[in-house]
Structures are given as structure tokens and as C-alpha cells.
Amino acid sequence: MATFSVHRLFADRALLPNGWAENVAIALDGSGGIASVTPGQSMAEGDERLPGPVVPAIANLHSHAFQRAMAGLAEVAGTGDDSFWTWREEMYRTVGLVDPDDVEAIAAKLYMEMLKGGFGRVVEFHYLHHQANGTPYADPAEMSLRILRAAEATGIGLTHLPVFYAHANFGGVAPNPGQRPFLHDPERFLALLDRLGPACASAAAKLGYAIHSLRAATPDEMRTILAAAPASGPIHIHVAEQTREVEDCLAWSGRRPVEWLLDEMPVDERWCAIHATHMTAEETRRLAGSGAVAGLCPATEANLGDGIFPAVDFIAEGGRVGIGTDSHVATSVAEELRLLEYGQRLRDRRRNRLAAGPGASVGRSIFEAALAGGAQAAGLDAPGIEAGARADLVVLDGASPYIAAAAGNQILDRWLFALGGETVRDVMVAGQWKIRNGRHDREEDIDRAFARVLMKLK
Structure with missing residues (x-):
């Protein structure tokens, strides 16, 4: 021994x-x-x-590492109706220009910045898999392996989530050209997970997986992956980030995104619902009761004009939250937690919204909530300073x-x-x-x- x-x-x-x-x-x-x-x-x-x-040290529960290189490059006004959907065009431009060496360099810089900001682990929601024209690399795991190398070089803890992405919108709409580097069918995606199991174990990284969104996968594809993927490790998904997403989901299914997800998928403590910004009171209650973590990225959500998550009501229902830096316009624990609280204050026009009770420190309340939620979303046990x-x-x-x-x-x-x-x-x-x-x-x-x-x- x-x-x-x-x-x-x-x-x-x-x-x-x-x-x-x-x-x-x-x-x-x-x-x-x-x-x-x-x-x-x-x-x-x-x-x-x-x-x-x-x-x-808190776990950063949501990262798209390559996007750190474009931070600040989408701040030029368009027609006056700029949104996530117009920002996405700059993201596609960046995707078309970077190669594996670039992605490794960007991720290493980002992970160093995260460490300096007080994060000890990153959950990498990784959907940039292929070359710009959609051709896989000789090793289909090439881009994921570069993420592992960047984490090893900086020493940050890593939970790696390869992402399944196949469609442009609800109902299996064909992908657009900018999405070609992201795409898999279920068989190739499951093969990627198999390839990455030993690599993550060797790098002391934890492996889970993600489904990009309800827009990007059909119900049958999601069920195929859930049935065949490893039965342990975290499962993440973007959901209800923008109002247009809610409208499109209603048109497709007659249900809102979080409602559909909870009705149709086995959402439990393994799951992390990224953003979940636009929910009814009933969706808020149900998501809180599922045991899933709501993955909140306040700086990115503010930068994109997405909206404000109903954190006061969600936490009051027993919901679990954690923070991530998503597109990395900010990279520190302090900025994300401050914006989380300030968003609630701006909406409610009241102060100290997320304190655990009368006389409680807001800082301690939100720090400990993010500590526990981040660990759960990263697939970790027992966060904190204890034996x-x-x-x-x-x-x-x-x-x-x-x-x-x-x-x-x-x-x-x-x-x-x-x-x-x-x-x-x-x-x-x-x-x-x-x-x-x-x-x-x-x-x-x-x-x-x-x-x-x-x-x-x-």
C-alpha cells in the first residue's frame, strides 16, 4: 500500500x-x-x-474555453436589436479561425485566470470537436485532449463534458454551416465518450457529458445517449436561456423548455440546467424539487442580455445553484457572485435578496450555495475544509x-x-x-x- x-x-x-x-x-x-x-x-x-x-475553492460549473479569446470582440452595435443570436455570429467566426494549438493556448490562459479568480476546478462544456469544415481530426478526441493538456499545464481541476450537438433548432432542423465543427450523431458521440474515459482517468479529470440544448438534439437522440452513456458522472444541458428559445419550444411541443425537460427526461441530482433563466413559478418549483443544480453565469447572461434567473424564488423552494463563467467576459468568483446578487436587487428593487435569513451575511450565503452547487455539478463529493x-x-x-x-x-x-x-x-x-x-x-x-x-x- x-x-x-x-x-x-x-x-x-x-x-x-x-x-x-x-x-x-x-x-x-x-x-x-x-x-x-x-x-x-x-x-x-x-x-x-x-x-x-x-x-x-469553488468549482466553475460552466465554461466554453475557446470563447475567452473573443471576449470584447462582440461589443460593436448592429441594427439596434442585438441579442444572443447576433453575438453568436462572432462566435462562429472565432470557431472558424482556431486550430487545436490555439484552443490549447486559449484554455491554458483561461484556466490560469480562473485560478487567480478563486476557482479550483472547471467544468468544461466542450462542443468544439472538429475542423472548421466539419471534418473530424485524425483522432476524433483531438480537441478534448487539448483541453485536458491545458488543465494539466495549469493545474486546475477538470470535469470534462463532451457535448452532443446535431441540429439548429427544435424538431431536428438541419444545422447551419457555422455549426459544422460541433456535430455528432449518437453513435460517434458515444464512441467519443469511450475514447475519453481512459484519457480523463490518466489526467485525473472527471468525465461526464452534456447535451447542448433541446434545440440541438431530438428526443430520440437524447434517449439513445442517456441509455448508452456511462451511468455515473454529471449531465449538463443549456435550457431556457433566451425568450426566443421559449417561444420556439412552445411552437414545437406546446410546452416550455424546462417543463418539457422535466416531463420527458429523468432529471435528478446528476443534472445541471445551465441558465434556466426563463421559468414560470411552476417550472421553478419543479426544477428545485428535482435535485438538479441550476448553473448560473451572471456576467455572461448580462453581457448577452439574456435576462435574470429567479434565484430568490428558486432558493426559497430548496433549489441548488452554482456559478460558471460561460463565455468568460469575467473570470472571478467575486464578479459572478456579486452580479448574481445584484441582478436580484435590480429586478426586485430591494437589497440583500439572497441572504439565508434575517441577520445572515449575503456573501456567506451565496458563497456556500455556490460551493455546494458547484461541487455537485462537477460530480464531486464533500466540498469544504474538512477531513x-x-x-x-x-x-x-x-x-x-x-x-x-x-x-x-x-x-x-x-x-x-x-x-x-x-x-x-x-x-x-x-x-x-x-x-x-x-x-x-x-x-x-x-x-x-x-x-x-x-x-x-x-
Whole structure:
């Protein structure tokens, strides 16, 4: 049996599952996990003292890595009726210009930025599979393997979700030319999952899968995949992101997207409904009761003009939420959680909408909700700083006067609502430091490769 050395961290302040604690000794088991957590200790010889408050690292539950390279390139007005559907044309242009080397470089840069923003894991919703004309690469898994390589290069945890995509709209409408790099039939998609199982295991990545949307797959295709795909791992789907999607679904089926999904598919705790922005009160209640996570991407949803998710009502019904950065116009925990809360305030014209109750900290309430929801959507167990959990930790900047003067939940409220990503000082993933003092050890190489891609996309 393998044996592992134990390394001990010492935190003056740490957010544990039952609340903030002081003088916390955190023993690492040497295999990527936490062996023990003991508050009220004195620092011992050989301990590594952490330079600020420690919180668990959150999983980013929704990413299209290649889209980071186009951030800011779709901010030129068209006819005045710009929407997700006009933004999508710039996305198709980007898809037509990038090759596997480019995608690896973009993903590495993005994943480094995510680490700096306080994320410890990314759930990659990966639908860019083929060459621009739709021809598969010699290895049909080429693009997915580049995502695995980027995650390994940066050290971020990865849950990889190859995406099934076959159609342009409800009812099996033929795809358009811009969608050719995304397409599979069920047989080829299931073969891709088989190919990626060993590759993900070798890279210490978790494998799940996604169905792009109800627009992109017929009911029969979805049922074929669900019946034959692995019976474990997360299942994600875009649903009810735009009002036009709702209208098209009603015209096709007589039901709204979330209603149809819950009626026709075995939605449970394995599922993550990405966006789910446009729901009735009944859909909200039913999705909350299913155990699925609502995957919210507030910065992207705001950037695209999608709408505001009914988070107050969904959480009141016992619903589970997590956050992702989707198109990556933002890459930090703080910005996504701040926008999640602010969207609810703007809609309701009230403050402190997502606090767990009277007297509760908004920052702590939404941070812990996203921590639990992100872990579930990533297919992980036991998030948090406790024995048996993965050692995925974020150290906030204790030298910041805002953080130094804060007590307890004020630390989270200051970070999320007054400071932001620059407050993240160090990040540990699976017991290994990946960000130290705001920097990654491969930063220069990653930046150079990414800069070459941006010049190509001008």
C-alpha cells in the first residue's frame, strides 16, 4: 500500500463547514486530500503559515474555453436589436479561425485566470470537436485532449463534458454551416465518450457529458445517449436561456423548455440546467424539487442580455445553484457572485435578496450555495475544509487593510462586494500550490502562446 507524507498548514482564520474558526491546523495527506482540520491550535515547527484567511475553492460549473479569446470582440452595435443570436455570429467566426494549438493556448490562459479568480476546478462544456469544415481530426478526441493538456499545464481541476450537438433548432432542423465543427450523431458521440474515459482517468479529470440544448438534439437522440452513456458522472444541458428559445419550444411541443425537460427526461441530482433563466413559478418549483443544480453565469447572461434567473424564488423552494463563467467576459468568483446578487436587487428593487435569513451575511450565503452547487455539478463529493475533502483552498490577501480589519463573514462580504479577484493571493488544488502571491509559475509561457492566438483573431 502506498504511503504519503503529511504536510501541515496553519491558518489564523479559516472558513470551515460549521463556520469561521481561528488558529486552524490543516494537515494534508500527500495524495491531494485533507487528513485533518483542527481549530484552536498553536503553530508548530514545520507548519506553513498562510498569509491570510482561507476559504474553500469553488468549482466553475460552466465554461466554453475557446470563447475567452473573443471576449470584447462582440461589443460593436448592429441594427439596434442585438441579442444572443447576433453575438453568436462572432462566435462562429472565432470557431472558424482556431486550430487545436490555439484552443490549447486559449484554455491554458483561461484556466490560469480562473485560478487567480478563486476557482479550483472547471467544468468544461466542450462542443468544439472538429475542423472548421466539419471534418473530424485524425483522432476524433483531438480537441478534448487539448483541453485536458491545458488543465494539466495549469493545474486546475477538470470535469470534462463532451457535448452532443446535431441540429439548429427544435424538431431536428438541419444545422447551419457555422455549426459544422460541433456535430455528432449518437453513435460517434458515444464512441467519443469511450475514447475519453481512459484519457480523463490518466489526467485525473472527471468525465461526464452534456447535451447542448433541446434545440440541438431530438428526443430520440437524447434517449439513445442517456441509455448508452456511462451511468455515473454529471449531465449538463443549456435550457431556457433566451425568450426566443421559449417561444420556439412552445411552437414545437406546446410546452416550455424546462417543463418539457422535466416531463420527458429523468432529471435528478446528476443534472445541471445551465441558465434556466426563463421559468414560470411552476417550472421553478419543479426544477428545485428535482435535485438538479441550476448553473448560473451572471456576467455572461448580462453581457448577452439574456435576462435574470429567479434565484430568490428558486432558493426559497430548496433549489441548488452554482456559478460558471460561460463565455468568460469575467473570470472571478467575486464578479459572478456579486452580479448574481445584484441582478436580484435590480429586478426586485430591494437589497440583500439572497441572504439565508434575517441577520445572515449575503456573501456567506451565496458563497456556500455556490460551493455546494458547484461541487455537485462537477460530480464531486464533500466540498469544504474538512477531513476527507480535496485540498482545494483559496488564501485571501491578509495584507489588504480591508481583509485584515474584517471579522468572520465580513471577510466574504468585503471580498465579494467591495474588492474582487485581486484579493485572491494563493490557490491550492489537490494539495499543490498553483497560484502563489497572485502568480502562476508558467505565466510567461502561457501569456506568450495566448498573445499569438489573439493576433490571429484580430
